[in-house]
Amino acid sequence: MRAKGYLADLVAIIAYLDRDEVELATSILAATAGTIYAVGNGGCAAIASHLAADCPGKVVSLVDGVPNLTRVANDASYADVFAVQLAERGMETCDVLLAMSVSGESENVLRAVAYANECTAETVAFVGTGGGRLAALAQTAVMVSSGEYELVEDVFGALCHLAAREMKGK
Numbered sequence: 001m002r003a004k005g006y007l008a009d010l011v012a013i014i015a016y017l018d019r020d021e022v023e024l025a026t027s028i029l030a031a032t033a034g035t036i037y038a039v040g041n042g043g044c045a046a047i048a049s050h051l052a053a054d055c056p057g058k059v060v061s062l063v064d065g066v067p068n069l070t071r072v073a074n075d076a077s078y079a080d081v082f083a084v085q086l087a088e089r090g091m092e093t094c095d096v097l098l099a100m101s102v103s104g105e106s107e108n109v110l111r112a113v114a115y116a117n118e119c120t121a122e123t124v125a126f127v128g129t130g131g132g133r134l135a136a137l138a139q140t141a142v143m144v145s146s147g148e149y150e151l152v153e154d155v156f157g158a159l160c161h162l163a164a165r166e167m168k169g170k
Contacts, residue, residue: 034094104132
């Protein structure tokens with residue numbers, strides 16, 4: 001019973017996605033000439049790592065590498081852990097930041113998007129219901145209409161797989 005309910009909820013959420021926003025977000029990711037930097041916390045961090053594994057050489061997950069994360073968190077702050085890495089890597093206009101947050105309120109993700117916007121790079125966000133401040137801060141946002149982390153993160157994973165397929169020309 002629970003599996004059927006979960007899957008029915010997942011199908012309903014996917015059906016409710018704004019197809020134009022999905023198309024825009026995935027086409028930005030697929031067309032970028034630069035590097036795609038992916039960020040998120042918790043399950044979103046795992047999705048960022050997964051996308052980087054699916055698209056090596058094109059996507060860099062800023063959540064990979066515990067020593068580097070803890071260095072930046074210790075030397076600067078956890079709130080700046082992604083923005084500092086973007087600065088160290090020399091983010092350019094041709095790059096894209098993919099920011100994922102169910103709540104849209106993760107301070108380290110927000111600061112990374114603000115930094116990327118300052119660099120005039122493209123910013124794409126995948127957010128849960130309401131979108132928080134992240135939906136307004138990113139240049140392009142795909143809203144997943146649920147506040148349930150598991151469902152939202154499942155959809156984020158599907159969106160990343162769609163972007164990966166487009167990057168590979170499928």
